[in-house]
Structures are given as C-alpha cells and as structure tokens.
Amino acid sequence: MPASASISRRQLLRGRPLPAPFEPRPPGAVSLDACTGCGDCVRACPQQILSIAQDRVILLPRDECTFCGECARACPEPVFGKTRIMGHLVAISGDCLTHAGISCMTCRDTCPEDAISMRPRIGGPFLPEIDGAACTGCGACIAPCPNGAIGIIERNMADAE
Ligand code: SF4
Ligand code: SF4
Ligand code: SF4
Structure with a gap:
C-alpha cells in the first residue's frame, strides 16, 4: 500500500508522525x-x-x-513520462513548532502554490494545514522550516489523475 494511502487526510493535516519516508524523484520520472x-x-x-x-x-x-x-x-533513457507530476507531496509532523505553542508561518509564506493555510485554534498558535490536492511537491517549504518538521510522502497517483 502506498505510504500516502496508509494515513488519513486528518492525520496529515494534524501533524501526526509521518509514515515511512519516500525517496523522491524528479517530476515525471516514472520508469x-x-x-x-x-x-x-x-x-x-x-x-x-x-x-x-x-x-x-x-x-x-x-x-x-x-x-x-x-x-x-x-535524460537519454526512457525514464521520464509526459507528465511532470511529482510522485510525492509533503506532510507536516508533530515537530512543527506550533504544536509546542510557538507561532510560525514560515511554510505558509514560502509555498508558491498557496497550498498551506493556517487554521485558527483556541489557546494556541494557528496550525499549518496542507492541501494535498494543491501541493505540487516542489519542496520550497522543506528547507525553510526552522524545526525540520516537513517531510516527503508518496503521492497516491490515482488521486493525481
Ligand atoms: S528544477 Fe526540477 S524539473 Fe528542473 S531540472 Fe531540476 S528537478 Fe528537473
Ligand atoms: S515552517 Fe515548520 S515549524 Fe513553521 S509552521 Fe511550517 S511546519 Fe510548523
Ligand atoms: S511542497 Fe511546494 S506546493 Fe507543496 S506545500 Fe511545500 S511549498 Fe507548497
């Protein structure tokens, strides 16, 4: 079962522990x-x-x-298909600073697709939520995260078609 299918959308959005890491490939590398x-x-x-x-x-x-x-x-070999969809997307783990009560919106501010929104909550800083349908897997949000809380997970390619 693909890693992305083994966790629920709610788990993705709530910053639960990430599933097994997925080795990312360049966009369209399907073979x-x-x-x-x-x-x-x-x-x-x-x-x-x-x-x-x-x-x-x-x-x-x-x-x-x-x-x-x-x-x-x-590439001189038949590695790349016609589509440039990434085989992965990103997810936020429980290491996100907002879970420790520290306000941070770095990932939201760096995402070129507006795929990360901040959900208000009572008694703590806003929580980042990733829209898996909007996330291209570009990775722009990963390095800027000050606590290394953003990881890569396998995309369910059936959802991407
Ligand atoms: S930036 Fe992305 S699409 Fe362009 S060469 Fe690098 S991996 Fe390939
Ligand atoms: S950049 Fe990292 S620590 Fe900051 S809100 Fe996003 S996931 Fe959390
Ligand atoms: S991987 Fe790219 S598109 Fe997806 S949430 Fe991060 S910055 Fe946005």
Missing part, C-alpha cells in the same frame, strides 16, 4: 528501472537538487523544483 545512473539530469538541473544514489536518480529537497523540465530533456 526508474530504465535509469542507468549516467547523471545527465543531475548536471542539467539548474536548482542542483538531483543526485545519483545506487545508480538511480534521486531528488534532494534542499531547494525548490521549478518544474523546468531540464532533467527530462537531458
């Missing part, structure tokens, strides 16, 4: 078995967020993916 680990995509990525691990491309969420498509264009 990793065809990846030879040549590194052409790594060199082509202007954001420098791709790497090779165990002879396969992986995405390092240290900066935002701009969905420029340079990785797909550089």
Whole structure:
C-alpha cells in the first residue's frame, strides 16, 4: 500500500508522525528501472537538487523544483513520462513548532502554490494545514522550516489523475 494511502487526510493535516519516508524523484520520472545512473539530469538541473544514489536518480529537497523540465530533456533513457507530476507531496509532523505553542508561518509564506493555510485554534498558535490536492511537491517549504518538521510522502497517483 502506498505510504500516502496508509494515513488519513486528518492525520496529515494534524501533524501526526509521518509514515515511512519516500525517496523522491524528479517530476515525471516514472520508469526508474530504465535509469542507468549516467547523471545527465543531475548536471542539467539548474536548482542542483538531483543526485545519483545506487545508480538511480534521486531528488534532494534542499531547494525548490521549478518544474523546468531540464532533467527530462537531458535524460537519454526512457525514464521520464509526459507528465511532470511529482510522485510525492509533503506532510507536516508533530515537530512543527506550533504544536509546542510557538507561532510560525514560515511554510505558509514560502509555498508558491498557496497550498498551506493556517487554521485558527483556541489557546494556541494557528496550525499549518496542507492541501494535498494543491501541493505540487516542489519542496520550497522543506528547507525553510526552522524545526525540520516537513517531510516527503508518496503521492497516491490515482488521486493525481
Ligand atoms: S524539473 Fe528542473 S528544477 Fe526540477 S528537478 Fe528537473 S531540472 Fe531540476
Ligand atoms: S515552517 Fe515548520 S515549524 Fe513553521 S509552521 Fe511550517 S511546519 Fe510548523
Ligand atoms: S511542497 Fe511546494 S506546493 Fe507543496 S506545500 Fe511545500 S511549498 Fe507548497
């Protein structure tokens, strides 16, 4: 069962412990078995967020993916499909500072898709909520989070179609 299907939407939004981490790939990389680990995509990525691990491309969420498509264009193998949908999205864990009573809206402010909203609550700071349908998995919110509370989970691709 995909990790994203093993937790409920409510768990995602309430900052519960995240499911097993999912190894992210660049957008549209749907046939990793065809990846030879040549590194052409790594060199082509202007954001420098791709790497090779165990002879396969992986995405390092240290900066935002701009969905420029340079990785797909550089790849000489049939790794990339026509769609540029990420195979992942993000979720917020219980390490979010708001659960410790500390006000923070950094992720909301960095999201280019307005996929994160802050839900008011009585007796504490607003809580961040991710709209899984709006989240592209770009990763722009991950590095800026001051407490490392944002992780990557597998997207249920049936939901993305
Ligand atoms: S789409 Fe562009 S920014 Fe994103 S991983 Fe590929 S080359 Fe890098
Ligand atoms: S940036 Fe991190 S600590 Fe701040 S609200 Fe978002 S998840 Fe919580
Ligand atoms: S991964 Fe990108 S689209 Fe998704 S919540 Fe973070 S910044 Fe927004």
